[in-house]
Amino acid sequence: MKEFDKYYYYHKSVQSPDADVEFFDKTFRELRGREAVTLKEDFCGTFSISCEWSKLNENKQACGVDLDLEPIEYGKEKYLSQLNDNQKSRVRVIHGNVMSPENPSADIVSASNFSYFIFKTRAELKDYFAKAYNSVNSDGMFIVDCFGGTDTTNPVEEETEHEEGFSYFWDQDSFDPVSNFxxxxxxxxxxxxxxxxxxxxxxxxxxxxxxxxxxxxxxGFKDVSIYWEGTDEDGEGDGVFRAVKEGEDCESWISYIVGLK
Ligand SMILES: C[S@@+](CC[C@H](N)C(=O)[O-])C[C@H]1O[C@@H](n2cnc3c(N)ncnc32)[C@H](O)[C@@H]1O
Structure with missing residues (x-):
């Protein structure tokens, strides 16, 4: 039996870095009328988004930032190693804090997989957003994902069976309506x-x-747009995000929030 590789199963279950970078690239072009060159992936973990970004074309440069060396080392071994030399030369990883003013600026700064939900107070989140704002180039954009719906406030454990012979469980264990923790x-x-x-x-x-x-x-962002995920025939998310003025009250939803400098 193969050794259990938690990042492998995590990747299979919740990550789609190829779709993420395609969406970032397309949205930037639509909103900014030019190509985005640099991406800073805050809370990058295994920096799979940065690696995918470098694959889009030879202009692209990416920099991931994460405090934890374990996912960074995993990303180097499993994702960075799969890139050709040219692609590798355009990906950097910083083992550090997203709050550091020394991190590079970029056309797109992203925070994916709801990582900024670790900030528990408005002041802390505002501080992070201010730092992100400072690291976005003058005609750049900041993009974060967000999720919600009744399934996020009711204790529920959802099993997804994968053909590969494993199940993924998303467990909403507790929710406090007073704090929203x-x-x-x-x-x-x-x-x-x-x-x-x-x-x-x-x-x-x-x-x-x-x-x-x-x-x-x-x-300081001048404009903020919300991109809402569409649904397929079975009522599941279809992975296609469109700009909306209103959402839909469903059990579980995902959106992207884009701030323009
Ligand atoms: C929910 S994981 C998401 C990782 C990655 N974005 C993904 O999609 O798999 C959150 C990551 O944020 C990192 N992190 C938490 N606080 C941080 C900080 N202040 N600066 C940099 N990284 C941080 C953690 O080490 C962890 O890898």
Missing amino acids: AQFYIHFQREGEAKREKVFSYDWRMWSIPEIKDLMLEV
């Missing part, structure tokens, strides 16, 4: 094996779109 876990179970509990754990505050939008405007 929520605890989530990811569990995995490979066929024929015991369930591996709490492989990833998230102690978050659930931020709403209007709160995020207000904070982005307060730190």
